[in-house]
Amino acid sequence: MRLRNRIRYLARRRQLDADLAEELRLHREMAENAALRAGATPEDARRHANLAFGSEAIALEDSRAVWRFAWIESVAQDVRFALRGFRRTPGFALTVICTLALGLGMLATAFSVFNALVLRPFAVKDPYSLYAFLGWGETKGQYQTRPFSWSAFKDFRQRNGAFSDVLGFANVNSSAGTNESVQAVTGNYFTMLGGRICMGRPILERDDVPGDAVAVASFVAWKSMLGADPNAVGRTVRLGNKPVEVVGVACPEFNGLEERRIDFWVSLPLSGAFDFSLGMEPEELSVVGRLRPGMTPEGAEAALTAYGRQVYPTWRNGKQPESATLQQSASVYQLNRDSTRVFLPVFAAFGLILLIACANISNMMLARGLARQREIGIRIALGAGRARMLRQLLTEGLLLALPAAVAAYWVAHGTIRAAFWLQVNVLHSTNNRWQLTLWNNVPDWRVFVFLLGTAGAATLVFGLVPALHTLRSRLLEVNRGEFADIRPARLRSALVVAQVTVCALLLISAGVTLRGERSIVSQDVGADMGGVFTIMPISRVSDSETISGTTVGRIMLERLSSLPQNEPVGVCRITPGQKWSPNWERPKFKTGTGTASIPFNRVSPEYFNIFRVPIRGRNFSTEEAETEAPVAIVSEVAAQRLWPHGDALGQLLDLSEQGESKPLGEPPFRVVRVVGVVRDSRFLLDTDGPDGRAQGVVYFPAGLRTQSYSMIIVRMTGDPNSARRTLEKALNEVVRLPNQALNSVQTSLDSYLYPYRALLAIAGFLGALALALTVSGIFGVCSYTVAQRRKEFGIRMALGAGKARVTGMVLWQSLRLAVVGAGIGTLAALALARVTAHYGWYRAGITFSMKQLDVFDPAGYIAGALVVMAGAIASAWVPAKRAVSVDPVQTLRCD
């Protein structure tokens, strides 16, 4: 009833207001008439009526108020008022919105990534009941990864006792030069995950047989690689060097259990699961199960342990498994301590940008608030409550924050797209595991909700402080234009110092990362690796298994030697620039001057040519290599360690003292003669740091017909991709080349550098952004204070202060804050360095360790602090010029 009447009122508001006014007029007339009748004079009657019935305006207002949605109207009033204010100063509103959009956008970018990797579940049926079985272990929480063979998988699926169903998958590497991402899956994959198929059929259990593989294209691949062909079903595509029939196309939302883009799901025959040609069953399948209804993860782990004990009684070292480890597969990473540990620093770094932006905005609001003191004073004098004024000011903040939130959504969108582009085109991530699907449908509604929340919080941060400050003003003083008891300068300085602190912190981080990355890049590996490929002499097997040179290796070598354009082919045990360290033995070498444990390599004579390592002395001869003659070449460091006082050339090395552990692949001789000395190469990038490198290396000969090598090396000219294709094609003519067997040395070096480059890109970007915001913030504050102090500068100059002196005053004012801020920022960076010094992680073939960066690198710190201070001076320069240009006479006259 009330609501209906109110709405009816709104519709006929003008009419009803007029009615009310007339009614009140009538009332007054009647009161006057009554008074006249009672015998009063007309003047008395009017006066009496006025006194008797109080203010007509208040009565009218109170009567109207009954009808209204009171709070809505006053909010609307606030909004109207704020908008009118913005229209008067569009520059201010626009600057605030842009600054805030930038800050919010950065945080939203970080959140989008977090959302895509952690919060958003995979688009599959009931994702939260899916658990990946990682492996069995000897103690709880620890496990050994061991993929399943096809028959082990079938048994596991039937009898594990924990899962209602289990799917298996194996990654299939793409053929060279193409970058489609292919995953082999068991026949129950689509049915178990509820993956919808928009065209054709899914992969089914009847496809789990040896024979020709079939493929289901993802929607993205259907559009890009199959040209959105409506007759795509039945077409044949080449995957992993085999023709595969496309039997279906998945619906757009389905991407399986992967963060990366999947182009094709193929049936198991393409994975090698059924390839028994080597007399053993390949173990390739990773498994994900769906918990039985009512089964807890703990119960499932117990059930899987029991299954493991029963099926693998001699699982490891003759012992049975004691534990089983599961990991929820609802999203890429689970929301737990580990993911928090990874994402917290990211959020902090991106959040700092927002903080700087908020400080900028607070300063602008503060300046504007001071300019509006008189207005606010008048409004308070006219009876506006302070609470109402506060609401007014916060409404203004919110009105700026909302468009900023919308803009930030697009900023985040653009940033992610740009980052993706950068990742592919500039950082050259060769590892497509890192080409996330992020760009696909991110940011989503979670990001938007997050943005709205943050925008609200930001409003409070930047809106409330100046608002309270403004409201503290005393009525009388305000109306006289004096604000003696307010010290906005102090708040302003604090904001600038905070900004500079954060900016210095980010710039120092960027500086340290840049120095670290430069030093990693410039670390000479001591070998020219461009165009060098390594080939493991293996045919289709699961684990790294060398095959004797008389079989696969010899066949490969023969084929490679007949390639037209390449240089002579060589062999070796290890190449420079390896990412991780195998157990690299260090035999004990004895000389006349002492003993030393030094890693060794076995190489054919071509090795030194292929890697362009010059030799002092002579190379191994082919005959020495083939007969594994007792000769050696030592690196300079090794020579220095073994013969500190003399030349190594021609000296003898005694290998007879080896203790209990006899190194694998050790040459069969006791005493060898040093025939050459070479520069040191860096073999293990992760561990072969300054001290690792200092160990040097000893080379022994290995021939193409011996069994003493683990990889074939070949140097190709021209485009790496076409070189790779050439090699792949040639080798596949003679053997069944596994996917991991052919590698470019340069590529593995690149992927080693990738995380540092990515970190550098992020740190540099954030540092630059922080600097830009800080400079604009200091510029704003300086301009404002210079404008305020015009009179003072005029007087000073009239009294004889020189231009240099006034300029210096303004610059010093800014620099002083910058020095304080940079100081605090440096201390914060030092504290942070202590925390992050041991940070590192390993995932998906990418290792990252802060140990590779010198987190206390003084140059990084000094550079970061100096850049901030230079920025502070630069941003104060224009206002300082303006201060100098003050005409003393004019200023004094204006007052």
Place this chain on the structure above:
Amino acid sequence: MKQNSKPEFLPGTLEMLVLKTLSRGTNHGWDIAQHIQQVSQGALRTGEGSLYPALQRLLLDGYVEAEWGASENNRRARYYRITPAGRKRLAVEKRSFDSLLAAIALVMEDTA
């Protein structure tokens, strides 16, 4: 001057008095105020500042209806009429007011 201050009614009492007045027949604002003043022998004086908001509240709740008509000296005036809902409301208000008065009386006459 005293009569200019807000009448010391209990909250909602004025609405009840207005409804009671209107239950005797339609009337306009001035007459309602006069009637209340006369019947209470001058004890209850209603200013326009409280009367008209009260009338608006009653309109809003649908207890009265308003209509323009001619006053006794042919001046356009807005006449208020009580609705059935208003009568029900009046009965309820009267009951609760009576019980309140009785309760107050009990307390005030307690001589113990």
